Amino acid sequence: MLSVRDLTRVYDTTTVLDGVSFDVRPGRMTGFVGANGAGKTTTMRIIVGVLAATRGSVTWDGAPIGAEQRRRIGYMPEERGLYPKMKVLDQLVFFGRLHGMDTAAAAARAHDLLDRLGLDERAGDVLETLSLGNQQRVQIAAALVHSPDALVMDEPFSGLDPIAVDSMVSLLRDEVSPQMPVLFSSHQLELVENLCDDLVILSRGRLVASGAVDDLRGRHAVRYRVVLTGGADAGTLRDVPQLSVLDAQGAEALVEIIDGTPEKALEIIQGTAQVAEFARVVRPLAQIYREAVR
Numbered sequence: 001m002l003s004v005r006d007l008t009r010v011y012d013t014t015t016v017l018d019g020v021s022f023d024v025r026p027g028r029m030t031g032f033v034g035a036n037g038a039g040k041t042t043t044m045r046i047i048v049g050v051l052a053a054t055r056g057s058v059t060w061d062g063a064p065i066g067a068e069q070r071r072r073i074g075y076m077p078e079e080r081g082l083y084p085k086m087k088v089l090d091q092l093v094f095f096g097r098l099h100g101m102d103t104a105a106a107a108a109r110a111h112d113l114l115d116r117l118g119l120d121e122r123a124g125d126v127l128e129t130l131s132l133g134n135q136q137r138v139q140i141a142a143a144l145v146h147s148p149d150a151l152v153m154d155e156p157f158s159g160l161d162p163i164a165v166d167s168m169v170s171l172l173r174d175e176v177s178p179q180m181p182v183l184f185s186s187h188q189l190e191l192v193e194n195l196c197d198d199l200v201i202l203s204r205g206r207l208v209a210s211g212a213v214d215d216l217r218g219r220h221a222v223r224y225r226v227v228l229t230g231g232a233d234a235g236t237l238r239d240v241p242q243l244s245v246l247d248a249q250g251a252e253a254l255v256e257i258i259d260g261t262p263e264k265a266l267e268i269i270q271g272t273a274q275v276a277e278f279a280r281v282v283r284p285l286a287q288i289y290r291e292a293v294r
Protein backbone atom coordinates (compact mmCIF):
# COMPACT_ATOMS: atom_id res chain seq x y z
CA MET A 1 0.00 0.00 0.00
CA LEU A 2 1.19 3.49 -0.81
CA SER A 3 0.47 5.98 1.94
CA VAL A 4 0.93 9.71 2.09
CA ARG A 5 0.79 11.41 5.44
CA ASP A 6 0.58 15.11 6.21
CA LEU A 7 1.94 15.97 2.77
CA THR A 8 2.59 19.68 2.55
CA ARG A 9 4.23 21.79 -0.14
CA VAL A 10 4.94 25.48 0.15
CA TYR A 11 6.15 27.64 -2.79
CA ASP A 12 7.66 30.84 -1.38
CA THR A 13 4.88 31.77 1.00
CA THR A 14 2.04 29.95 -0.74
CA THR A 15 0.91 26.61 0.64
CA VAL A 16 -0.33 24.60 -2.35
CA LEU A 17 -0.63 21.30 -0.49
CA ASP A 18 -1.68 21.35 3.13
CA GLY A 19 -1.41 18.29 5.38
CA VAL A 20 -2.79 15.78 2.89
CA SER A 21 -3.06 12.13 4.03
CA PHE A 22 -4.53 9.17 2.16
CA ASP A 23 -3.82 5.58 1.11
CA VAL A 24 -3.60 4.00 -2.31
CA ARG A 25 -4.60 0.42 -1.68
CA PRO A 26 -3.21 -2.50 -3.69
CA GLY A 27 -5.29 -4.00 -6.48
CA ARG A 28 -7.72 -1.10 -6.43
CA MET A 29 -7.95 1.76 -8.86
CA THR A 30 -7.83 5.02 -6.95
CA GLY A 31 -9.17 8.08 -8.72
CA PHE A 32 -7.65 11.41 -7.76
CA VAL A 33 -9.96 14.33 -8.43
CA GLY A 34 -10.07 18.03 -7.69
CA ALA A 35 -10.39 21.32 -9.50
CA ASN A 36 -7.57 22.87 -11.52
CA GLY A 37 -4.81 23.85 -9.12
CA ALA A 38 -6.10 21.64 -6.28
CA GLY A 39 -2.68 20.02 -5.89
CA LYS A 40 -3.02 16.65 -7.64
CA THR A 41 0.08 16.97 -9.81
CA THR A 42 2.08 18.30 -6.86
CA THR A 43 1.05 15.25 -4.78
CA MET A 44 1.91 12.80 -7.56
CA ARG A 45 5.25 14.40 -8.22
CA ILE A 46 6.12 14.12 -4.54
CA ILE A 47 5.05 10.45 -4.48
CA VAL A 48 7.32 9.57 -7.41
CA GLY A 49 10.17 11.67 -6.03
CA VAL A 50 10.59 14.34 -8.69
CA LEU A 51 9.50 17.03 -6.22
CA ALA A 52 10.37 17.36 -2.54
CA ALA A 53 7.70 17.80 0.10
CA THR A 54 8.02 20.70 2.50
CA ARG A 55 6.63 18.38 5.16
CA GLY A 56 5.11 14.92 5.38
CA SER A 57 5.95 11.42 4.26
CA VAL A 58 5.34 8.85 1.56
CA THR A 59 5.56 5.20 2.61
CA TRP A 60 5.19 1.89 0.82
CA ASP A 61 3.92 -0.92 3.02
CA GLY A 62 4.82 1.12 6.06
CA ALA A 63 8.45 1.84 5.16
CA PRO A 64 9.69 5.21 3.90
CA ILE A 65 9.80 5.11 0.11
CA GLY A 66 13.32 5.20 -1.32
CA ALA A 67 14.96 5.40 -4.73
CA GLU A 68 14.70 1.64 -5.30
CA GLN A 69 10.94 1.51 -4.68
CA ARG A 70 10.43 4.61 -6.77
CA ARG A 71 12.07 2.86 -9.69
CA ARG A 72 9.34 0.24 -9.37
CA ILE A 73 6.60 2.85 -9.89
CA GLY A 74 5.23 3.40 -13.38
CA TYR A 75 4.74 7.15 -13.74
CA MET A 76 2.87 8.99 -16.43
CA PRO A 77 3.69 12.67 -15.90
CA GLU A 78 1.28 15.48 -16.75
CA GLU A 79 3.85 17.19 -18.95
CA ARG A 80 4.43 13.85 -20.71
CA GLY A 81 7.99 12.74 -20.89
CA LEU A 82 8.69 11.29 -24.31
CA TYR A 83 11.26 12.30 -26.90
CA PRO A 84 9.45 13.67 -29.97
CA LYS A 85 12.26 12.82 -32.43
CA MET A 86 12.81 9.28 -31.22
CA LYS A 87 11.19 6.20 -32.75
CA VAL A 88 8.37 4.67 -30.73
CA LEU A 89 10.02 1.30 -30.12
CA ASP A 90 13.47 2.79 -29.39
CA GLN A 91 11.84 5.08 -26.87
CA LEU A 92 10.11 2.25 -25.01
CA VAL A 93 13.28 0.15 -25.01
CA PHE A 94 15.15 3.16 -23.64
CA PHE A 95 12.66 3.54 -20.77
CA GLY A 96 12.79 -0.21 -20.09
CA ARG A 97 16.58 -0.07 -19.91
CA LEU A 98 16.43 2.92 -17.58
CA HIS A 99 14.49 0.65 -15.24
CA GLY A 100 17.07 -2.11 -15.44
CA MET A 101 15.70 -4.30 -18.27
CA ASP A 102 17.96 -5.75 -20.93
CA THR A 103 17.36 -4.67 -24.52
CA ALA A 104 15.75 -7.91 -25.73
CA ALA A 105 13.32 -8.11 -22.81
CA ALA A 106 12.43 -4.43 -23.14
CA ALA A 107 11.81 -4.81 -26.90
CA ALA A 108 9.63 -7.88 -26.41
CA ARG A 109 7.60 -6.17 -23.73
CA ALA A 110 7.32 -2.97 -25.83
CA HIS A 111 6.00 -4.92 -28.84
CA ASP A 112 3.47 -6.68 -26.63
CA LEU A 113 2.20 -3.39 -25.15
CA LEU A 114 2.08 -1.65 -28.55
CA ASP A 115 0.19 -4.59 -29.97
CA ARG A 116 -2.40 -4.43 -27.18
CA LEU A 117 -2.75 -0.70 -27.74
CA GLY A 118 -3.23 -1.21 -31.49
CA LEU A 119 0.02 0.56 -32.29
CA ASP A 120 2.46 -2.18 -33.21
CA GLU A 121 2.61 -1.13 -36.86
CA ARG A 122 3.80 2.30 -35.69
CA ALA A 123 6.72 0.88 -33.70
CA GLY A 124 9.28 2.15 -36.23
CA ASP A 125 7.74 5.62 -36.60
CA VAL A 126 9.15 8.77 -35.06
CA LEU A 127 6.95 9.73 -32.09
CA GLU A 128 6.06 13.24 -33.29
CA THR A 129 4.52 11.83 -36.48
CA LEU A 130 1.83 10.11 -34.39
CA SER A 131 -1.43 11.83 -33.45
CA LEU A 132 -1.53 13.26 -29.92
CA GLY A 133 -3.86 10.47 -28.81
CA ASN A 134 -1.48 7.84 -30.13
CA GLN A 135 1.45 9.59 -28.49
CA GLN A 136 -0.48 9.33 -25.28
CA ARG A 137 -0.91 5.58 -25.80
CA VAL A 138 2.85 5.33 -26.20
CA GLN A 139 3.19 7.28 -22.97
CA ILE A 140 1.14 4.71 -21.08
CA ALA A 141 3.25 1.96 -22.64
CA ALA A 142 6.33 3.81 -21.35
CA ALA A 143 4.86 3.82 -17.84
CA LEU A 144 4.14 0.09 -18.03
CA VAL A 145 7.17 -1.21 -19.93
CA HIS A 146 9.11 -2.31 -16.85
CA SER A 147 6.05 -4.09 -15.36
CA PRO A 148 5.91 -1.73 -12.39
CA ASP A 149 4.72 -2.62 -8.90
CA ALA A 150 2.65 0.57 -8.63
CA LEU A 151 1.20 3.09 -11.07
CA VAL A 152 0.89 6.85 -10.75
CA MET A 153 -0.73 8.52 -13.74
CA ASP A 154 -1.48 12.19 -14.20
CA GLU A 155 -4.51 12.64 -16.45
CA PRO A 156 -3.85 9.48 -18.48
CA PHE A 157 -7.16 9.73 -20.33
CA SER A 158 -7.33 13.42 -21.17
CA GLY A 159 -7.82 14.17 -24.83
CA LEU A 160 -8.42 10.55 -25.83
CA ASP A 161 -11.34 9.46 -27.99
CA PRO A 162 -13.73 6.89 -26.43
CA ILE A 163 -12.19 3.96 -28.32
CA ALA A 164 -8.71 4.92 -27.15
CA VAL A 165 -10.03 5.25 -23.59
CA ASP A 166 -11.52 1.75 -23.85
CA SER A 167 -8.29 0.18 -25.09
CA MET A 168 -6.29 1.94 -22.40
CA VAL A 169 -8.76 0.89 -19.68
CA SER A 170 -8.70 -2.73 -20.79
CA LEU A 171 -4.89 -2.69 -20.90
CA LEU A 172 -4.82 -1.26 -17.38
CA ARG A 173 -7.29 -3.85 -16.12
CA ASP A 174 -5.01 -6.59 -17.50
CA GLU A 175 -1.87 -5.04 -16.06
CA VAL A 176 -3.09 -4.17 -12.57
CA SER A 177 -2.27 -7.07 -10.29
CA PRO A 178 -3.89 -7.61 -6.88
CA GLN A 179 -0.71 -6.31 -5.23
CA MET A 180 -0.51 -3.12 -7.25
CA PRO A 181 -1.56 0.32 -5.98
CA VAL A 182 -2.82 2.56 -8.81
CA LEU A 183 -3.43 6.28 -8.51
CA PHE A 184 -4.63 8.37 -11.42
CA SER A 185 -5.92 11.88 -11.69
CA SER A 186 -8.74 12.85 -13.97
CA HIS A 187 -11.30 15.54 -14.58
CA GLN A 188 -13.52 13.00 -16.38
CA LEU A 189 -15.78 12.09 -13.47
CA GLU A 190 -17.89 9.66 -15.43
CA LEU A 191 -14.80 7.72 -16.37
CA VAL A 192 -13.52 7.81 -12.79
CA GLU A 193 -16.89 6.56 -11.64
CA ASN A 194 -16.75 3.57 -14.00
CA LEU A 195 -13.15 2.72 -13.34
CA CYS A 196 -12.41 3.48 -9.70
CA ASP A 197 -12.82 1.50 -6.54
CA ASP A 198 -11.45 4.25 -4.32
CA LEU A 199 -11.50 7.99 -4.54
CA VAL A 200 -9.40 10.84 -3.20
CA ILE A 201 -10.84 14.34 -3.48
CA LEU A 202 -8.67 17.41 -3.06
CA SER A 203 -9.82 20.98 -2.87
CA ARG A 204 -7.44 23.93 -2.71
CA GLY A 205 -4.57 21.84 -1.42
CA ARG A 206 -6.57 20.03 1.23
CA LEU A 207 -8.07 16.58 1.38
CA VAL A 208 -11.84 16.78 1.53
CA ALA A 209 -12.75 13.11 1.16
CA SER A 210 -11.13 9.74 0.57
CA GLY A 211 -12.14 6.09 0.67
CA ALA A 212 -14.15 3.52 -1.24
CA VAL A 213 -16.54 5.07 -3.75
CA ASP A 214 -19.40 3.02 -2.29
CA ASP A 215 -18.63 4.22 1.24
CA LEU A 216 -18.48 7.83 0.09
CA ARG A 217 -21.88 7.36 -1.51
CA GLY A 218 -23.20 5.69 1.63
CA ARG A 219 -22.12 8.55 3.86
CA HIS A 220 -24.96 10.57 2.44
CA ALA A 221 -28.60 9.83 3.13
CA VAL A 222 -30.05 7.29 0.73
CA ARG A 223 -32.65 8.67 -1.63
CA TYR A 224 -35.54 7.00 -3.42
CA ARG A 225 -37.36 7.84 -6.60
CA VAL A 226 -41.10 7.33 -6.27
CA VAL A 227 -43.42 7.26 -9.27
CA LEU A 228 -47.16 7.11 -8.64
CA THR A 229 -49.86 6.02 -11.08
CA GLY A 230 -53.53 6.83 -11.61
CA GLY A 231 -52.98 10.57 -11.93
CA ALA A 232 -51.79 10.87 -8.32
CA ASP A 233 -49.83 13.98 -7.34
CA ALA A 234 -46.47 13.02 -5.79
CA GLY A 235 -46.58 16.33 -3.88
CA THR A 236 -49.05 14.65 -1.50
CA LEU A 237 -46.12 12.59 -0.19
CA ARG A 238 -45.17 15.71 1.75
CA ASP A 239 -47.99 14.76 4.12
CA VAL A 240 -46.27 11.46 4.98
CA PRO A 241 -44.37 12.13 8.23
CA GLN A 242 -41.87 9.29 7.63
CA LEU A 243 -40.62 10.93 4.42
CA SER A 244 -38.76 14.06 3.49
CA VAL A 245 -39.70 15.07 -0.06
CA LEU A 246 -36.71 16.71 -1.74
CA ASP A 247 -38.45 17.25 -5.04
CA ALA A 248 -41.87 16.49 -6.46
CA GLN A 249 -43.08 17.03 -9.99
CA GLY A 250 -46.30 15.51 -11.30
CA ALA A 251 -46.37 11.84 -10.46
CA GLU A 252 -42.65 11.67 -9.52
CA ALA A 253 -40.85 12.51 -6.29
CA LEU A 254 -37.38 12.24 -4.86
CA VAL A 255 -37.57 11.34 -1.18
CA GLU A 256 -35.44 10.51 1.82
CA ILE A 257 -36.77 8.16 4.47
CA ILE A 258 -36.48 9.85 7.83
CA ASP A 259 -38.16 7.17 9.91
CA GLY A 260 -38.35 3.39 9.38
CA THR A 261 -37.18 0.97 6.74
CA PRO A 262 -37.61 1.34 2.95
CA GLU A 263 -40.10 -1.56 3.04
CA LYS A 264 -42.20 0.24 5.65
CA ALA A 265 -42.02 3.50 3.72
CA LEU A 266 -43.22 1.77 0.57
CA GLU A 267 -46.07 0.20 2.49
CA ILE A 268 -47.11 3.61 3.81
CA ILE A 269 -46.94 5.18 0.34
CA GLN A 270 -48.97 2.29 -1.09
CA GLY A 271 -51.60 3.11 1.51
CA THR A 272 -52.05 6.54 -0.05
CA ALA A 273 -51.57 5.89 -3.78
CA GLN A 274 -50.69 3.30 -6.41
CA VAL A 275 -46.94 3.04 -6.83
CA ALA A 276 -45.41 2.35 -10.25
CA GLU A 277 -41.80 2.65 -9.09
CA PHE A 278 -39.89 2.84 -5.84
CA ALA A 279 -36.16 2.75 -6.52
CA ARG A 280 -33.02 3.63 -4.65
CA VAL A 281 -31.18 6.47 -6.34
CA VAL A 282 -27.45 5.92 -6.77
CA ARG A 283 -25.76 9.26 -6.40
CA PRO A 284 -23.55 10.09 -9.33
CA LEU A 285 -19.92 10.71 -8.53
CA ALA A 286 -20.25 14.24 -9.87
CA GLN A 287 -22.73 14.97 -7.10
CA ILE A 288 -20.52 13.49 -4.37
CA TYR A 289 -17.66 15.55 -5.73
CA ARG A 290 -19.62 18.80 -5.83
CA GLU A 291 -20.88 18.33 -2.29
CA ALA A 292 -17.39 17.46 -1.02
CA VAL A 293 -15.66 20.50 -2.52
CA ARG A 294 -18.46 22.95 -1.76
Ligand SMILES: Nc1ncnc2c1ncn2[C@@H]1O[C@H](COP(=O)(O)OP(=O)(O)OP(=O)(O)O)[C@@H](O)[C@H]1O
Pocket residue numbers: 011016034035036037038039040041042043078
Ligand atom coordinates in the same frame (compact mmCIF):
# COMPACT_ATOMS: atom_id res chain seq x y z
N1 LIG B 1 6.74 25.60 -9.50
C1 LIG B 1 5.70 26.19 -8.92
N2 LIG B 1 5.82 27.40 -8.33
C2 LIG B 1 4.77 28.00 -7.73
N3 LIG B 1 3.53 27.47 -7.68
C3 LIG B 1 3.33 26.27 -8.25
C4 LIG B 1 4.41 25.57 -8.89
N4 LIG B 1 3.91 24.40 -9.36
C5 LIG B 1 2.60 24.38 -9.03
N5 LIG B 1 2.26 25.50 -8.37
C6 LIG B 1 0.92 25.84 -7.85
O1 LIG B 1 0.48 24.79 -7.03
C7 LIG B 1 -0.94 24.68 -7.10
C8 LIG B 1 -1.29 23.22 -7.34
O2 LIG B 1 -0.92 22.89 -8.68
P1 LIG B 1 -1.08 21.40 -9.25
O3 LIG B 1 -0.50 21.40 -10.62
O4 LIG B 1 -0.56 20.42 -8.26
O5 LIG B 1 -2.67 21.26 -9.33
P2 LIG B 1 -3.56 20.17 -10.08
O6 LIG B 1 -4.60 19.75 -9.11
O7 LIG B 1 -2.71 19.11 -10.66
O8 LIG B 1 -4.23 21.04 -11.23
P3 LIG B 1 -4.69 20.65 -12.74
O9 LIG B 1 -5.94 19.85 -12.59
O10 LIG B 1 -4.94 21.98 -13.34
O11 LIG B 1 -3.57 19.89 -13.38
C9 LIG B 1 -1.40 25.61 -8.20
O12 LIG B 1 -1.92 26.76 -7.60
C10 LIG B 1 -0.13 25.93 -8.95
O13 LIG B 1 -0.19 27.22 -9.49
